[in-house]
Amino acid sequence: MSTTNTRTRILEVATELVAGSPDGDISTRAVCEAAQVGAPALYRHFGDKEGLLSAVVDHGFERYLATKRERDESADPVEDLRRGWDSHVEFAVRNPNLYRLMNSPAMRTPPAAALESHRILTRDLERAAAQGRIRVAPELAAQMVMSANVGVALMLVARPATFDDADVSRRVRDAVHASILTPDAAPAEPGVAEPGAAEVPSAAARLSALLREAQGPELSTAEAALMKEWLDRVANARPGE
Numbered sequence: 001m002s003t004t005n006t007r008t009r010i011l012e013v014a015t016e017l018v019a020g021s022p023d024g025d026i027s028t029r030a031v032c033e034a035a036q037v038g039a040p041a042l043y044r045h046f047g048d049k050e051g052l053l054s055a056v057v058d059h060g061f062e063r064y065l066a067t068k069r070e071r072d073e074s075a076d077p078v079e080d081l082r083r084g085w086d087s088h089v090e091f092a093v094r095n096p097n098l099y100r101l102m103n104s105p106a107m108r109t110p111p112a113a114a115l116e117s118h119r120i121l122t123r124d125l126e127r128a129a130a131q132g133r134i135r136v137a138p139e140l141a142a143q144m145v146m147s148a149n150v151g152v153a154l155m156l157v158a159r160p161a162t163f164d165d166a167d168v169s170r171r172v173r174d175a176v177h178a179s180i181l182t183p184d185a186a187p188a189e190p191g192v193a194e195p196g197a198a199e200v201p202s203a204a205a206r207l208s209a210l211l212r213e214a215q216g217p218e219l220s221t222a223e224a225a226l227m228k229e230w231l232d233r234v235a236n237a238r239p240g241e
Contacts, residue, residue: 026053077131135181
């Protein structure tokens with residue numbers, strides 16, 4: 001068996017074992033036995049158990065991420081954000097063990113799939129910021145959205161008896177989006193600042209996004225970085241600060 005085939009075989013077997021495990025955990029011994037390879041081969045290709053599990057996550061998420069890479073960006077980044085949230089939750093519910101593994105505290109190094117998913121989300125938010133449609137800087141908005149999206153997905157996967165309302169994901173999605181989007185992009189929610197209070201942060205977020213997309217020769221790299229820092233600080237400031 002070639003080196004490439006050995007690695008692929010180990011990865012496919014590990015993915016099957018993770019999917020069929022009651023709790024998503026697997027042992028390297030079980031993987032070696034099912035793949036009919038020795039432990040040295042597994043460690044040569046993946047380093048250790050964490051390296052193997054990280055590769056399993058990336059392998060399992062590849063098809064999901066491929067659909068995101070190949071999608072045509074619409075003219076409405078806010079709608080793309082909504083669809084992105086929904087597809088994230090849908091994937092988690094269909095692949096519970098893989099999703100729990102991806103977000104396990106035991107994974108000391110985030111799988112590449114998690115990092116790429118975050119970059120795709122940030123890009124959609126940058127597009128929304130460039131249109132003046134978010135209240136805060138894209139990086140902060142991405143952290144807020146991803147935290148809530150992953151939290152909802154994990155609860156639906158890990159506590160299905162408690163989180164049995166199929167509409168809970170949409171409700172949380174809309175509430176989080178209302179907190180980061182400008183009033184013309186999302187329905188107002190209780191406690192969200194009125195349009196007048198959001199104008200300055202939204203404008204700062206938009207300028208920061210445009211500066212990132214089209215930095216001209218008028219500003220040096222250091223000047224552009226400083227300008228972006230100031231704009232993000234204004235965009236992310238809480239009312240009254």
